[in-house]
Amino acid sequence: MTMMKEYTCEYALSAALCNAQGELAPAQLVEDILEVATEHADALGVGFDRLAEDGNLWVLSRIAIEMNRYPRLHERYALTTWIEDYNRHFSERNFEITSADAGETLGYARTIWVAINIDTRRPADLTSIEHLRGTVSDRPCPIRRQGKIRPVAEPQIRNTYTFRVSDIDVNRHVNSARYVEIILNQLGLEEYDRCMLARFEIEYRREAHYGDTVDIESTLDSDGIITALTLAGSPVCLSRSALTPRIKQGD
């Protein structure tokens, strides 16, 4: 088996995948991250199929993204992924996002994946894929690790959302990228015109399903925007975002 420590995918940002700012939408970046992670894990023989042999499943636990800028309309960009750490219960997988033509670094992402048993949903033991240790790379990822996200106190923005057919993925849960959209929808178009999402963290706590109605509550403090998506009071996911003003060229 090839022990390819790094894996790269290239994309071109078509108009259909652009957001209102003419950039790669953060939720689409999360979809790309999931795709590249899956392909690299498959290439290393530690993908969903291999874990399923042991009755286990990879579950995405956390993402942190930090961007200098997002790929723009028609820009070719690349995601390179590598494993920073691995132990019996989880793996840390990082990403660098670059502009494919210039090689400019656009940003980085960190993800944490845990393995759970398909039936019991309890943490699984990854000892059987111990060879993964040989693929750990010392390539640096110069962004902060995800921190613990505090609960939302005295929310300033409140919404509810009921999950529909288009929100559900092949595992019959809500699509991981869809949570990101719902969280970012707490702010308006004007905010994203004026500011760029510089850092975004999400912690997935439990799975939501078709027909579930969640509360989405956000609070703005010195630390950024904290958002909690809760189902009957219990957290489905927690997120922290930091926005920075967009500086016009020439300013």
Added chain:
Amino acid sequence: MTMMKEYTCEYALSAALCNAQGELAPAQLVEDILEVATEHADALGVGFDRLAEDGNLWVLSRIAIEMNRYPRLHERYALTTWIEDYNRHFSERNFEITSADAGETLGYARTIWVAINIDTRRPADLTSIEHLRGTVSDRPCPIRRQGKIRPVAEPQIRNTYTFRVSDIDVNRHVNSARYVEIILNQLGLEEYDRCMLARFEIEYRREAHYGDTVDIESTLDSDGIITALTLAGSPVCLSRSALTPRIKQGD
């Protein structure tokens, strides 16, 4: 300039793009259709950039899709597009969707594109790209043309939806594929588990924007499911869907 009468793109259906039935979601198929159409038009020198030189813009007016089955998880599939007809005001562009490995025909789509003036939003004259006539293909598209969609009388399913940040595209309008999701969300997960969307038609009437709240009303009759998305009583888009029961292998 190459006068490539047909243009083909290949895709692989990753888990992230699958719907709850483990198939290519119809809205994702619409995104693929838009992407392939845009790329072919660019290759023919009649894309958005060329029309912009005359102060014009392509606008998608209608889509009709008919599928025998949808691409499945991990299946490689291809879209081939060609122009069936062209005149001063619009072009008819068709698509065949095939399974890339077996070459099996999965379905067909018909689209109608009109050109409008960017400023006046009135129909534009396409005489300046008359060379497009040389690219008309006689490849057959064996599905019915889009018919006129009657308004919804006595709706049986009513919902409302307010467009958020994640629904808006680079032109600051609601994303064309997002309307398809909102329309298909009128039915539940169980309906799509039991039945497949065999035919889907959509007619785009006017543009909706960020913050607009639309009424979504559907009526079921012998002709299928008619859905109207209206903004203050005026139609944004109209749709007709036909579902067929899924036949299990071996039945």
